[in-house]
Amino acid sequence: MLVVLPFQNLTGDPNKEFVADGMTEEMISRLASLNPEQLGVIARTSAMTYKGSGKPVSQIARELQVSYVLEGSVRSWGDRVRVSAQLIEAAGQTHLWTENYERSTKDILALESEASQAITQQIRVTLSPEGRQSTASARAINPEAYEACLKGRFFWYKRTEEGIRKGIEFFNQAIMDEPNYAPAYVGLADSYLMLAGRGLMPARDAIPKAKVAVKTL
Secondary structure (H helix, E strand, C coil), X not given: CEEEXXXXXXXXXXXXXXXXXXXXXXXXXXXXXXXXXCCCECCHHHHHHHCCCCCCHHHHHHHHCCCEEEEEEEEEECCEEEEEEEEEECCCCEEEEEEEEEEEHHXXXXXXXXXXXXXXXXXXXXXXXXXXXXXXXXXXXXXXXXXXHHHHHHHHCCCCHHHHHHHHHHHHHHHHHCCCCHHHHHHHHHHHHHHHHCCCCCHHHHHHHHHHHHHHC
């Protein structure tokens, strides 16, 4: 079992918190899909409760009963982004691996794929065929679309009507920038379903919108 702790925002800009949160979510999603039978990854909801907690890694590992802890940080300037990550073995508090990845913002997906593959190699997890395919298929993406989608998820996770509707604006912006960007359509569908589920929009209006988003994938 592994937990990805919330990545730290070291950009110097509090308004870039969504970048660190988005990187955390992406790493959780990618690692969880690599080989579920050999590598279990703590869900985002549980991992994010440790954001800013100040708890030592040993305590977090005991509370979550994990063998490995991944810590990381995000820095960005201009059109460049640097992700620093370190993998810690909980039992011996041993740093197994640490690395810095720097890419253009348009190559952020390739950066995430490269980092997730390196981590699995360090903990000796054999990639499943699906995992190998996912790490090999990373492509360049419009940085504006990627950033808009991260902002959309950042507001979606607030679980408020204002946050969800703000998220929809950003997901739509991502689609305008990159019409084939699947995560943006998923975000739209999730947003309308949540609005309907919470009684914030009539289901007869929200469900068709969610279906259109999904069918566009």
